[in-house]
Amino acid sequence: MTQSDELFERSKKRIPGGVNSPVRAYQAVGRNPVFIKKAKGSHIFDEDGNEYIDYVCSWGPGILGHADEEVINEVQKACQDGLTFGAPTRKECAIAELIAQMMPSMEMTRMVSSGTEAVMSAIRVARGFTGKDYIIKFRGCYHGHSDGLLVKAGSGVLMQAVPDSAGVPSGYTQYTLIAEYNNCDSVAKLFEEYKGKIAAIVVEPVAANMGVVQPKEGFLEYLRKITKENDALLIFDEVITGFRLAPGGAQQFFGVTPDLTTLGKIIGGGMPVGAYGGRKEIMECVAPLGNVYQAGTLSGNPIAMTAGLVTLKRLFEHPEIYTQIEQTTKTLADAYRNAFKDQVCVNQIGSLMSVFFTKEKVVDFASGQTSDRKKYADYFCFFLERGIHLAPSQFEAMFVSVAHHKEDVEKTIQVIDQYAASQKR
Template sequence: MLNTVKSEELYKIALDLMPGGVNSPVRAFGAVGRNPLFIDHAKGSYVYDVDGNKFIDYVCSWGPGILGHSHPEVLEEVVKACFDGLTFGAPTGKENQLAQLVQECVPSMEMMRMVSSGTEATMSAIRAARGFTGRDKIIKFKGCYHGHSDGLLVQAGSAALTQSVPDSSGVPASFAEQTLVALYNDKDSVRELFENNKDQIAALIVEPVAANMGVVIPDDDFLPFLREITEENGTILIFDEVITGFRLGVGGAQEWFGIKPDLSTFGKIVGGGMPMAIYGGRRDIMKNISPTGKVYQAGTLSGNPIATTAGIKTLEILRDHPELYTKIEANTKKLAEAYKVRAEKQGIAIHVNQIGSLMSAFFTGENVKDYAGATSSDTKAYADYFNYMLENGIYVAPSQFEAMFISAAHSDEDIQRTIDVLTK
């Protein structure tokens, strides 16, 4: 059994200070039937909790840690930048440098704006699309998460694909009415929404690879269809690449699938582990953002010099070392195969989705290609698996519906250790 005495003590204090004792819901470990671990430090592919337990980390701070924790080159640049000042609220050359790097890696980013979180980026991209088109309605997909702004916290209601209801208390129904919900990998559901809302849809926002209901991969013809139908209807296509950006490759999912969206949002890796996100795309759309246009968006810490420093160095390393992606993908495929071996050996139902360095093992016999398939999973079986892995020194997501992230810091020994635990 893990020693968790100090974590338990800290959690009791945190419960009185923060809702659920955490600053983001999934950290509470409620889905896996235990209290959270409090992390003390991290290095490479490992995290260490306050009780001295050491874990191979496949959460990677929910995605940013593609190079691993405390990468020495990134840290060196960040420490130097701190001595110049933590925040100025004024332009710096580093903002230009990061933007040029993003533009080099992702050519669709003709013009962009920096913000501090993925939620800010998606919220702002949708506002930009509405301002550009003069329309109010948007389409999102059930099971895709785009941050916690009011208009995106909705799910399909009793009228399925024609109405939406808030997915959180505190969200006015009038906000949700402007958000139409389609089904991922279901082209007919998208067609129906466009047919029933002719010339009313400002934007369609999608995770090109869904990664917030677990990893769900698009059908071969799904993203090309979204590109075609949005163009036909004068609707802005937004790729939410907060997770896939710079993870499937330096060009993100749009390079992987060969689809050019109108707008894109990036977070996590683009900040190298610091609070940073970016939205942008077509120049004619982005020119409508203040101060050159009438779509207002601002932020005191946007383009923060420490965050831009971390982002620049991280993207430079990824750009200059494409072999890292080859290594990470190969290791991810090895892990995916190990889960299949476990399922066969133990006679349990597991379906594995894997693309690049992203994967999920769903505890279901269903082929998981949409929200219904993902939610057919046995969450009790997942909780048992999570606790088994944790007790064996391996930290995976404390929820069936989160991705597993593999990093360049995971060594051959880490991968083999994980496979041994899975298949023994």
């Protein structure tokens, strides 16, 4: 039994499923998880001493790579001054100013401790500002585990949501409406049926929680148009895309400006953090200025702010990073396409990528579901055994960092070719 197996057995006795977030259990790929001991750059090391090229990057935050020297040094120095004060600090102000510079739509920002908290709070603000109750989300888009957003669609796109988790009363989701990603008609029908009642649309501008699915041309522009026409707000959930697709996130990349934005992952440079913000007139609804309440003991803590500031400054001052990581990701995407021909669908945008084991073009939740999950599990295990760590789920993204170097890419392409060849036997 490996060290990872032993730790997993121990953990299962005291932690539900042995993990602190479900996908880490590796159930979708039919094996026990590896327990990670340390990481550096583009590589992670497990408790048994195995080394892997890492394309999970802690699910996105590691855009600079693991244990970046500057980030670690600044965090260590900040720790000497104390971990948390429960009081305002200079760094909170500095990061809010930098966010506004990089993402101008965020005129005002409130720091929180997770992406879930950011989206939950932004929706509360949207409802408070508009005085309306209903929101629209898209099937297959994930916005955290708050009760009102843990929902799935029924048999038709116009059905109201039903809870997607035990413990969520139906009343918590009755004001959440489900539309189809990349389907403008499904959105229009909801606005027609619930005319004057919809507070906001919340959307991942690039869906990255059903695998990577890009918006069709004109889709985000349509969401901007219909929300304006109906006095509703447009919320971009940029927890994944924020500062990853461009210094200004997906809204800069696509040229579409939302009313509110939610952030996480990269904004904390590896520390637990989230944020939401937008137009000043909207954000002034938040307490203590307004009557929309939200608070948090560790919100804006100086350690997370330090890691976030170092990371965002690097990205802001070196936009060439985005060219580099996009090219690396394109090289990998082309290698998959060349090796598998038309047997897989490879979706790639910027430094985000997904490989679907289907011949169909994946453009929404339904087409994503055509992927062969057993084939994905086989593919995952093949790569892991050869020192490459991928997302242990078909419906998660592959992340590339600036730390992934030429040798990493060359080894990955060799394994891609090996796996493709093994499937032809």
